Amino acid sequence: MWKKILLILLLSFATQAQADLMGVSVSASVNKTNISMNDELKLTLTIDGAAGNITPQLPSTPSFNVYQVASTQQIDNFHAITRFEYIMMPRFPGKATIGPISVQYGNKTYQTDPIEINVFRAPNTATPQKAAASQGMIDTSMQGASARKAVRKAPAQAPAEWPALERILYNTAAKHGNEHFFMIAAVDNASPYVNQLATLAIRFYYDRPFLNNAPYIAPSLSNLVMEELGVSDGNQSIDGRNYAYKEMRYAISGVTPGKASVSEAEIRYVPDSGFDISMFDKMFAALSKEPQTAKSNIVNLTIRPVPTQDQPKSFYGAVGTKYSISADVDRKSVEAGEAINLTITLNGTGNLKPTSDLKLPRLNGFKTYDVVSTSGVGQQNGSLKSYKIFKSVIVPSASGSYIIPKIAWSYFDPVKKTYYTIYTTPISVNVTPSTKADSGFDFSTSADLGNGFRQLTQDIRYLKSALSEPTASFIQKAAAHNWLFYPPLLLLGMGLIFAFSDKKTLAQKRALSNAKTQLKKALKADEVADALSTYLQLRYRIHTASLPLREISNALKKCGCPPNLVERFETIWQKLDAVRFAPVAMQGEGAQELARQSLELIKDMESKGGHA
Amino acid sequence: MKKWILMLCLPVLLCLSGFAADMQQAEQLYREGKYAAVLGTYEDLLRAYPNDPFLYYNIGNCYFKMGSRGLATANYYRAWRANPRDKDITHNLSLALTASGEKFVPAGMPAALHQAFFGLTLQELKVAALAGLWFFGIMGTFWLFKRRFGALVIVSLLICIVTGGWYAWRSKIASQKLAVVAAPIAELRSGPGDNFPASANVAQGHLLLLQDSKDQWYEVIVKSQGLKGWIEADTIEKI
Numbered sequence: 103m104w105k106k107i108l109l110i111l112l113l114s115f116a117t118q119a120q121a122d123l124m125g126v127s128v129s130a131s132v133n134k135t136n137i138s139m140n141d142e143l144k145l146t147l148t149i150d151g152a153a154g155n156i157t158p159q160l161p162s163t164p165s166f167n168v169y170q171v172a173s174t175q176q177i178d179n180f181h182a183i184t185r186f187e188y189i190m191m192p193r194f195p196g197k198a199t200i201g202p203i204s205v206q207y208g209n210k211t212y213q214t215d216p217i218e219i220n221v222f223r224a225p226n227t228a229t230p231q232k233a234a235a236s237q238g239m240i241d242t243s244m245q246g247a248s249a250r251k252a253v254r255k256a257p258a259q260a261p262a263e264w265p266a267l268e269r270i271l272y273n274t275a276a277k278h279g280n281e282h283f284f285m286i287a288a289v290d291n292a293s294p295y296v297n298q299l300a301t302l303a304i305r306f307y308y309d310r311p312f313l314n315n316a317p318y319i320a321p322s323l324s325n326l327v328m329e330e331l332g333v334s335d336g337n338q339s340i341d342g343r344n345y346a347y348k349e350m351r352y353a354i355s356g357v358t359p360g361k362a363s364v365s366e367a368e369i370r371y372v373p374d375s376g377f378d379i380s381m382f383d384k385m386f387a388a389l390s391k392e393p394q395t396a397k398s399n400i401v402n403l404t405i406r407p408v409p410t411q412d413q414p415k416s417f418y419g420a421v422g423t424k425y426s427i428s429a430d431v432d433r434k435s436v437e438a439g440e441a442i443n444l445t446i447t448l449n450g451t452g453n454l455k456p457t458s459d460l461k462l463p464r465l466n467g468f469k470t471y472d473v474v475s476t477s478g479v480g481q482q483n484g485s486l487k488s489y490k491i492f493k494s495v496i497v498p499s500a501s502g503s504y505i506i507p508k509i510a511w512s513y514f515d516p517v518k519k520t521y522y523t524i525y526t527t528p529i530s531v532n533v534t535p536s537t538k539a540d541s542g543f544d545f546s547t548s549a550d551l552g553n554g555f556r557q558l559t560q561d562i563r564y565l566k567s568a569l570s571e572p573t574a575s576f577i578q579k580a581a582a583h584n585w586l587f588y589p590p591l592l593l594l595g596m597g598l599i600f601a602f603s604d605k606k607t608l609a610q611k612r613a614l615s616n617a618k619t620q621l622k623k624a625l626k627a628d629e630v631a632d633a634l635s636t637y638l639q640l641r642y643r644i645h646t647a648s649l650p651l652r653e654i655s656n657a658l659k660k661c662g663c664p665p666n667l668v669e670r671f672e673t674i675w676q677k678l679d680a681v682r683f684a685p686v687a688m689q690g691e692g693a694q695e696l697a698r699q700s701l702e703l704i705k706d707m708e709s710k711g712g713h714a
Numbered sequence: 715m716k717k718w719i720l721m722l723c724l725p726v727l728l729c730l731s732g733f734a735a736d737m738q739q740a741e742q743l744y745r746e747g748k749y750a751a752v753l754g755t756y757e758d759l760l761r762a763y764p765n766d767p768f769l770y771y772n773i774g775n776c777y778f779k780m781g782s783r784g785l786a787t788a789n790y791y792r793a794w795r796a797n798p799r800d801k802d803i804t805h806n807l808s809l810a811l812t813a814s815g816e817k818f819v820p821a822g823m824p825a826a827l828h829q830a831f832f833g834l835t836l837q838e839l840k841v842a843a844l845a846g847l848w849f850f851g852i853m854g855t856f857w858l859f860k861r862r863f864g865a866l867v868i869v870s871l872l873i874c875i876v877t878g879g880w881y882a883w884r885s886k887i888a889s890q891k892l893a894v895v896a897a898p899i900a901e902l903r904s905g906p907g908d909n910f911p912a913s914a915n916v917a918q919g920h921l922l923l924l925q926d927s928k929d930q931w932y933e934v935i936v937k938s939q940g941l942k943g944w945i946e947a948d949t950i951e952k953i
Contacts, residue, residue, distance in 0.1 A: 438781060439898035466754040469896075469948060497948070499896055500782030502750030533750075535781040536898030562778050562786075562809055563802040565744055566768035567737055570797055581837040586844055590851025597858030609860075 126151040128205050130214035133334040136265045138222045141336050143190040145200065147214065152207045153182035161201030165221065166190040192221040222264045266290050267301055272338065274399075275307055279341035283308045285369055287321070287398035289354070295406045296359055298421040298516045299453055299486055301331070302352040304367045304398050307338070307345045311374035318350070318369045321398065325362035325405060327456060329353045329479050329486055353479075353486035355421075355453050356405030364401040371396065408514045414523050418460060420513035422452020427511050429526035438501045438536040446492040446509060446526060454490040455479060460511055467504050467533075468496040498533040505530055613640035617704050621697045627681035630697045634674070637704055641711075651675055662712020670703050733759070740772070749776045767797035771806065778810060784896040784918035786810045788951040791892070798832045814919025816938050831880075836888055839881045846870070846877035891924035893934065896951040902943035906931035913943050922950060 126149065133144040143166070147158055153175045160168060172187045192198070198221055202213040260272035267290035278284040284307050291300040304321070331351035338345050356362050370393045408421060425448060432443040444462075448454055455477045462470050477490040498504060508525040515522055572578075580586060613636075620633035635646040644657045651672060658668050674696060681692055740755040753776045760769045774789035790807035797803055808818040819828045834842065850870040857867045901912040906928040916922075916936055922945070926933035930947045 437898075466757055467750050471948070497897075499785050500750075500777055500780030502753075502780050503748075504750050560809060562775055562806045565741055565772050565775055566802070567741060568768065569733075569763055569766050570768045570800075577838055577841050580844060581840045587847060590848045593851045593855045594858075597855035601858045 126207055126210070126212060128203070128212040128214055130200070130203050130217060132200070132217055132219065133332065135218065136220045136222070136268050137192060138264070138268070139192055139195060140339070141192070143192070143219065144334075145188040145190055145217075147186040147188075147203055147205075149184040149186075149205055149207070149212075151182060152205075153177055153184055156184055156205060156207060158186055159204040159206070160188075161203065163190070163198070163200060165193055165196070165198035165219075166200075167193060192219075195221045195223040197221075220265065222268070223261055267303055271303055271305060275305065275338055275345070275347075276340050278307065279343065281307075282310050283312070283371060283373070283394065283396050285367060285396040285398040287364060287367060287401050289364070289401055289403060292402070293404045293406055294356055295408050295421050295514065295516050296356050297408075297419050297453060297456055299353045299355050299451075300403070302328070302354045302364060302401065304350045304352075305336075305347045306349075306369050306396060307340075307347045308371075309343050309345045312371040313374050316369055316371040316393075319367060320350075321367040322365045323354070323363070324365070325357050325360060326354045326364065326403070327357060327453070329453065331486065353453065355456065356403065357456065359405050359407035362403040362405050364403075366397040366400060368398075369396050370394070409519070412521060414510070414512040414521055416460075416510040416523060417512040417514070417521060418458040420448075420450075420452060420454055420457045420511075421516055422450050422454075422513060423515055423517065425450030425452070425511075425513050425522075425524060427509075427524045427526050429506070429509060429529060431506070431529055431531065434530065435532045435534070436498065437534050438498055440536075441495045441497050442531065444494045444496050444506065446494075446511075448490045448492075448511065449487070450513070451487055452513070453479060453486060454488040457490065460492050460509070462494055463507065463509060465496060465504075465506060467500065467502065468498055468506075471495040471497075498531065501533045501535040503530065503532055609640050613637050614704065614708050616640065618701065621701050621704075624697045625693060627678050627693045627696060630693055630700055631675075631678045631682060633697070634678070634700050634704075637707075641707065658711075663707065664710055664712075667703065667706055667711055670699075670706075674699055674703060733762075744776070744779075747779075749779045752776050753780075765792075765796055767793040767795075767800065767803060770796070771800075771803050774806060774810070778806070782896070782918065783810055783813050784894050784920075785951055787814065787816075787919050787921075788894045788896065788953050791894070791953045795888075796835065798835060810919065811921070814917065816919065816921050832884075836881075836884055839877070839884055843874075843877040843881035846874040850874035892953045893922045893924055893932070893950045894918075894953060895920045895922065895945075895949060897949035900945050900949035902934075902936070902941060902945055903931075904943060906933070906944045910944065914939075914941055916941075916945070924952070 128147070128149050130145060130147050132146075134141070137143055145168075149156060149158075167190070169189045169191075172185075174185045176183045176185075190200075198219045200217040200219065202216055205212045259276070260269040262269075264272070267288060270288040270290075271286060274286045274288060275284075278286070285304065286307070287302065287304045289300050289302050291298070294300045306318075329352065331353055334349050334351070336347050336349060338347060350367075354364070372393050408417075408419075427446065427448050429444065429446045431445070433440075436442055446460060459473050459475045462473055464470075471494055473492045473494045475490055475492045477488060479486055479488040496506075506529040508528050510523050510525050512521050512523040514520075617633050617637040620636065621630065624630045624633055638644045638646055638654070638658075642658065642661045642663075644654060644661075646654055649657070654675070655668050655672055658671065659665070663671075677696055681696065736755055736759060740752045740759075743749075743752045743755070753773065756769055756773045756776065760766065760773065763769060770789045770793035774786045774793060777783075777789060778786035787807070787810040790803060790810050793800075793803045794807050804818075811818045819825050850867075850873065853863065853867045853870040856862065857864060895916050895918045898918050900916045900918075902914040902916055903910040903912050914936075920939075921937040922932075922934040923937055924932050924934055925942075927947070928944075931944045932947055932950065933942070934945050934950075935942050
């Protein structure tokens with residue numbers, strides 16, 4: 103006896119100490135938030151981090167009759183979890199609220215969040231027989247007996263005020279009134295937006311017992327992602343028969359716009375004979391009987407794209423409601439160069455898992471590193487709550503007082519069909535100069551500069567209060583055009599080709615044509631002499647005007663003109679001199695002959711006469 | 715007509731008045747010692763007026779006052795590259811480098827020669843080289859055709875060689891991948907990873923020549939020491 107008391111005291115002490123160290127959290131959840139008058143609600147109160155003599159204070163719940171069914175305590179490695187379970191039977195239809203449940207532990211009082219429940223009136227059918235169906239699969243043998251006594255009636259429609267999913271499920275099930283085992287599937291929204299959550303419910307109905315260990319195969323999905331929301335039991339009267347059902351709920355969301363589908367879910371069961379037989383016989387019967395399969399219907403969905411109009415830049419794909427954002431840093435006072443962990447947390451009703459990672463805005467004065475995200479989902483009161491945590495390391499480069507500005511994040515509300523943007527609150531960070539780096543050069547050393555001046559310290563020069571003078575536009579334009587390097591090179595190349603292909607200059611090349619023209623027109627010896635003189639000037643750069651014949655001949659020889667050509671030139675030149683000073687009668691025919699001889703000489707000089 | 719001109723000029727005037735107000739406000743904050751706040755204003759202005767040397771200079775001043783010599787040096791360097799003849803920029807860059815134990819003018823090089831060599835921006839030098847080439851191209855071609863003004867051809871060739879060589883040398887210097895240690899202290903390791911031993915600690919403000927990169931690591935040579943090693947990308951600022 104004393105040992106037991108000591109153990110209890112020790113446990114109480116240990117859990118109390120743990121509660122002080124780690125804190126206690128209290129939460130309440132229900133298995134469904136939409137029920138009909140025939141259904142029963144399971145409320146679970148979880149006290150994490152506490153054990154011992156705990157008595158929860160339930161609020162007044164006039165809408166329900168409440169029965170406590172169980173309380174359990176679990177202690178692992180000095181971590182205690184206490185659970186209380188209640189069955190709640192609705193008393194009248196309408197919106198009902200389960201108020202905050204108070205738990206007194208230690209010197210503190212903890213409270214749960216209120217839970218809203220929608221209670222709908224049951225469809226107008228024959229009075230459902232209160233059979234063991236309410237116990238679901240726990241005791242399937244009892245249901246068959248009661249179900250067999252049922253009276254067939256016309257199927258009833260679910261009341262219009264029921265939630266869409268409940269109504270669809272009820273009405274779909276009502277069409278199967280002639281079957282003992284069947285399975286149905288339905289979604290509450292057949293055309294959700296991308297990433298918008300829809301609820302998928304799969305129900306297995308039975309009105310007679312079956313052997314336990316009926317394996318369930320979840321449906322496969324196309325263009326959808328799925329999160330489990332939980333399993334619940336219920337019953338429904340169809341055609342006067344009382345059916346029990348087991349319901350699996352999932353939160354599904356579309357991946358890309360377009361068609362999506364949920365394939366058939368399956369359950370394999372072996373119908374029970376219903377006789378009171380031993381466990382051994384039941385096992386044998388399970389082995390010997392052929393299992394039967396119940397399959398749900400295929401559910402087709404159309405996934406809608408979120409509107410692109412007015413889509414904020416900070417939209418990363420989240421669709422849902424009641425999102426909240428917060429930001430925090432692990433340290434608000436650091437040295438320059440030290441890392442700060444920035445954490446941004448998102449919470450809300452919807453699935454944040456498939457959304458893109460938040461992009462951090464540019465933080466002046468900080469080096470920012472890539473954002474790493476973690477996300478998770480959880481079910482709370484029949485809806486999917488999710489969170490996403492973004493972590494980034496930011497490093498201030500220099501000392502000073504900084505403000506991490508508000509960070510925007512947007513989501514699309516499918517109910518209001520509007521984008522909403524939420525913001526974090528700005529965070530102040532104080533950065534002190536680094537003590538790790540060297541202090542640098544000491545500028546404070548004074549120095550005598552002479553003439554009465556003493557330099558005390560050196561500092562950087564003051565700010566510039568205007569922009570720099572822009573570089574001259576022609577420099578910018580010229581520097582931008584690299585092709586401008588090519589024309590002078592091309593020009594030089596052409597000159598070189600010209601020079602090396604034929605060593606004559608342009609003037610030299612022009613010499614022959616000039617001479618030809620002049621000689622053809624020449625009627626006087628003077629004109630022939632002028633033509634020959636011009637030719638020598640252009641071709642050999644020999645200026646004949648002031649030179650005696652001997653020197654002209656020498657110059658020609660220096661230019662590489664062969665001696666025979668030089669002799670011919672001398673002969674013609676002497677004749678020209680003679681004619682120029684001869685009587686007038688000698689001009690005319692004599693001059694033309696000299697012109698012809700000069701032309702022949704020039705032609706020979708062109709081919710064999712060397713060059714200047 | 716006057717109304718139309720006024721309407722056309724209005725956006726420009728508004729932009730200019732906004733700019734002046736921003737600069738004035740930044741200067742006021744700087745005088746009050748709120749350097750971190752000023753920094754944001756100048757960085758925003760830099761996005762509107764990219765590569766303005768005076769904005770780089772002002773950003774460098776903020777970082778210097780905040781004790782980040784590395785980032786100050788990086789910004790002064792950018793300003794100096796764009797405007798090498800501004801004496802304030804040169805002074806502050808020189809001071810920031812001296813503070814980190816680096817030298818603005820390499821040892822053994824006369825300051826005047828350094829100033830002359832870097833006196834023109836790369837853009838200006840390119841245009842000078844271009845002009846030299848055109849001068850020589852025209853004179854050379856003229857000589858090839860006419861065989862005249864031989865002396866001018868030689869002068870133009872010399873100008874072309876000097877400006878072209880100067881531009882080529884400066885281009886080679888500019889093509890060096892330069893960085894500066896931005897973190898208060900950085901570790902130089904023998905390989906690209908934390909698993910390699912650290913061979914030296916390099917304080918902020920030291921100039922680095924980037925050689926190679928692997929993942930988030932750079933192979934660098936510390937300019938003043940000639941040390942070679944690997945340094946984490948996040949601890950440096952590329953210039």
